[in-house]
Amino acid sequence: MTMPESATDDYDVVIGGASLAGSAAAILLARRGARVALLERRSDPEAYKVLCTHSITANAYPVLKEIGLVPDLEKAGAVHNDARWYTRWGWIEPRPAAGGPELPYAYNIRRSVLDPMIRDRAARTPGVDLLLGHQVSGLVTEGGRTVGVRASTPSGEREIRARLVVGADGKDSAVAKFAGVATREYENTRFAYLAHYRDLPLRDGIGHTWFLEPDMAYAFPNDDGVTVIAVVPDKKRLPDFREDLEGSFLAFVRALPDAPPIDSAERVSKIIGLVDYPLRSRRATAPGLALIGDAALTGDPLWGVGCGWALESAHWLTEAVGPAVTGRGDLDKSLAVYARRHRRRLGPHQNLAADFAKARPFNPLERLMFSAAARDASLARHMHLFASRLIGPLRFLNPLAVAKASAVNYRHRRTAA
Numbered sequence: 001m002t003m004p005e006s007a008t009d010d011y012d013v014v015i016g017g018a019s020l021a022g023s024a025a026a027i028l029l030a031r032r033g034a035r036v037a038l039l040e041r042r043s044d045p046e047a048y049k050v051l052c053t054h055s056i057t058a059n060a061y062p063v064l065k066e067i068g069l070v071p072d073l074e075k076a077g078a079v080h081n082d083a084r085w086y087t088r089w090g091w092i093e094p095r096p097a098a099g100g101p102e103l104p105y106a107y108n109i110r111r112s113v114l115d116p117m118i119r120d121r122a123a124r125t126p127g128v129d130l131l132l133g134h135q136v137s138g139l140v141t142e143g144g145r146t147v148g149v150r151a152s153t154p155s156g157e158r159e160i161r162a163r164l165v166v167g168a169d170g171k172d173s174a175v176a177k178f179a180g181v182a183t184r185e186y187e188n189t190r191f192a193y194l195a196h197y198r199d200l201p202l203r204d205g206i207g208h209t210w211f212l213e214p215d216m217a218y219a220f221p222n223d224d225g226v227t228v229i230a231v232v233p234d235k236k237r238l239p240d241f242r243e244d245l246e247g248s249f250l251a252f253v254r255a256l257p258d259a260p261p262i263d264s265a266e267r268v269s270k271i272i273g274l275v276d277y278p279l280r281s282r283r284a285t286a287p288g289l290a291l292i293g294d295a296a297l298t299g300d301p302l303w304g305v306g307c308g309w310a311l312e313s314a315h316w317l318t319e320a321v322g323p324a325v326t327g328r329g330d331l332d333k334s335l336a337v338y339a340r341r342h343r344r345r346l347g348p349h350q351n352l353a354a355d356f357a358k359a360r361p362f363n364p365l366e367r368l369m370f371s372a373a374a375r376d377a378s379l380a381r382h383m384h385l386f387a388s389r390l391i392g393p394l395r396f397l398n399p400l401a402v403a404k405a406s407a408v409n410y411r412h413r414r415t416a417a
């Protein structure tokens with residue numbers, strides 16, 4: 001049923017998807033004076049993304065702080081996402097320099113806590129109308145420009161118009177599809193299974209990541225004493241793995257170097273997983289339209305970076321279009337600024353991730369950097385900045401860092417000899 005013309009709404013911004021990216025963008029844009037319609041297809045305000053390992057990289061901290069979530073996260077028991085990484089050269093253990101500042105961090109917090117928290121914050125932000133049970137079912141266009149959305153709601157079809165439409169509707173973005181934005185896909189030749197445990201203490205109470213070349217594994221302590229364990233093997237192992245899912249999962253974890261004591265822990269979730277999860281990149285803007293979060297770029301879950309980028313891209317968009325969506329600037333130029341920033345910041349990361357998603361072992365440059373980081377404290381901190389997405393691949397692999405890594409390894413070989 002189509003609602004009568006009089007039911008047509010006008011907003012400055014309409015956002016499809018009220019998860020991390022959409023809720024953050026709604027809060028930030030409304031605080032800059034925009035009237036925002038935030039549409040979420042699910043009706044339950046407590047809905048959350050189940051397929052996630054909940055570790056949010058430190059690049060997201062300034063956004064979490066700006067939207068005012070840090071005190072709530074701390075109160076909810078979010079755990080600082082400090083971690084060590086296993087490599088064949090030993091553990092990389094980033095630690096603050098003596099007398100230096102603490103390492104940048106964000107949080108491990110289950111999405112069952114985080115998603116309702118940020119959505120509720122958006123709903124309580126003056127200027128935001130959170131419309132649950134509203135699924136974007138089409139776009140309204142005029143002269144080749146997006147000027148609104150059509151939404152299926154429990155009471156029928158509805159048209160909502162706005163200066164800017166934002167797709168924050170995740171990796172299968174309907175908004176991108178309706179707008180005809182092309183998707184570039186990269187094969188991911190690993191699969192993943194994860195489960196939640198109680199009574200699973202981790203050494204020093206911090207996260208662990210295992211680079212097993214090509215397989216991967218993770219253990220992250222979360223709020224409420226829950227530890228998330230994930231295994232990410234090469235797809236070649238999938239048929240055998242699936243024959244006895246629980247047995248394979250446990251055997252994989254037991255075989256990890258310095259394995260967490262999984263047999264004495266209690267599993268409190270199903271073992272859930274995904275067997276086909278290609279990486280996706282899309283152009284982040286079109287006339288009258290912007291994409292943020294996974295809708296713009298779906299990375300490899302292996303790196304645990306999507307939540308941070310969902311929050312960061314919401315922030316970049318707000319900075320670029322904030323004035324224009326309230327009629328104080330040129331929207332097309334602002335969108336071009338956002339698109340450029342998104343491409344420059346995330347394009348190089350995605351290229352690297354797409355290559356690593358071929359389930360290959362480390363290449364020579366990665367071998368150099370990871371082995372040296374396992375041997376040298378300052379290179380471990382450098383690695384931490386990269387893993388936290390506070391620096392990009394170009395800065396991570398800058399000539400000085402590569403020279404230092406070479407010198408560390410040269411000294412190591414001489415000492416060993």
Ligand SMILES: Cc1cc2nc3c(=O)[nH]c(=O)nc-3n(C[C@H](O)[C@H](O)[C@H](O)COP(=O)(O)OP(=O)(O)OC[C@H]3O[C@@H](n4cnc5c(N)ncnc54)[C@H](O)[C@@H]3O)c2cc1C
Nearest residue numbers: 017019020021041053054055136169170293294304306307
């Ligand atoms: C196995 C796995 C593990 C991961 N682990 C991590 C990790 O440890 N750390 C990390 O940072 N990232 C991780 N990620 C990635 C992370 O989950 C995503 O990057 C993140 O959720 C993206 O947020 P988003 O807001 O862009 O999209 P989503 O969280 O996917 O939200 C999209 C929202 O849009 C809504 N929606 C969809 N279609 C419509 C429509 N037509 N109309 C209205 N609403 C709609 C959905 O209901 C949903 O609420 C992992 C991913 C996977 C698969």
